[in-house]
Amino acid sequence: MSNVVAALILLLITTFLVAAGGSAVTEFNKDTAAVSTETMENDMEQFEGAVHEAAASEAGGSRVEIARGAEAGQGAFTIQQVSAASVTIDGNVAFNTTTGRVIGESPNGGVVVYEMGAVFARTPDGSVxxxxxxxxxxxxxxxxxxxxTVPLYTLETQGPIGGTVTVRRTSPPDETDSVYANTFFSLSIQSPFYAEWAEYFRASAPNANILVFPDQQVARISITTGDGTYVHINEYDLIVQ
Structure with missing residues (x-):
């Protein structure tokens, strides 16, 4: 395994999902004359798919691999334990976790970030x-x-991420799966992309209460449920190797 996960020239990405009783393989071919932010976006979206598939698999059983060629110096993926998510139900903290943020930097100055199931792109001029x-x-x-429905992903790494990335769930998810009546639910995300998270919340739930706390870099969505409202929250612990 190489010491760097890189955006590629003549990039080949192969995603393997090995499930109990069978397997599925999908190949993605990329041919680009230069490493670009767009290439990094596509790469990170493949990583998001790997996290989603690994979270759905059994711990110690199925796994997802993203295989790629890698050349040092063409941009690296690193994991930082800096983002945070908190869920409250009727004022009680149900989940409070630090999640891993995966960062990829392209030589042209663009940055692509995976965070809690979302992918963000920042161009060299600073727009996000x-x-x-x-x-x-x-x-x-x-x-x-x-x-x-809110999946929370906690990502850890056992060292530098190499040319082949394996995402594996390390334990059964911690979950809340219940029907509530007249319940107050809120999700707070602390992130440099809090403004983009708030915009996403507004688009996803127009009737919800959305608050932004710029000093804390926090975006919060709050919902008062009606009778028989379904609330499904899973927290997944995953390791990236």
């Missing part, structure tokens, strides 16, 4: 966009009533 939203939901699209 959420280019791939998280797999969260706050509204039942069938009846337009509140319905909460």
């Amino acid at each position: 966009e959420m280019v791939d939203p998280p797999r969260m939901a706050f509204v039942n699209t069938t009846n337009n009533r509140p319905s909460v």
Whole structure:
């Protein structure tokens, strides 16, 4: 395994999902004349898919690998334990975790970041966009009533991330899966991308209460549930090797 996960010239990404009783393989070919922020975005979206698949697999069983060629000096993926997420239900803290943020930097000055299931891109001029939203939901699209699904991913690494990235769930998820009546739910995310998180919350749940705390770099979504509101929250511990 190389010491650097890099954006590539003549990049080949292969995603392996090895599940109990079978396997599925998908290949992605990229041919680019120069490493770009767009290439890094595509790369990070593949990583997001690997995290999602690994979270759904059994601990110690299925795993997801992203295989790529790698050349040193063309941009690296690193994990920082800096983002944080907190969930409260009726004023009681149900989840409070520090999540790993994966950062990729391209030689042209662009930065791509994976954070809690979302992918962000910052261009060399400093503009930021959420280019791939998280797999969260706050509204039942069938009846337009509140319905909460929030996966929380805690990422750790056992050293430098190499050319082949394996994402593996280390334990069963800590979960809340219940139906609530007239319950106050809130999700707070502390992140440099708090403004983009707040924008995503507004678009995902127009009737929710969205608060932003710039000094703390926190975005918060609060929802008062009605009768029989489904709340499903999973916290996954994953290791990246």
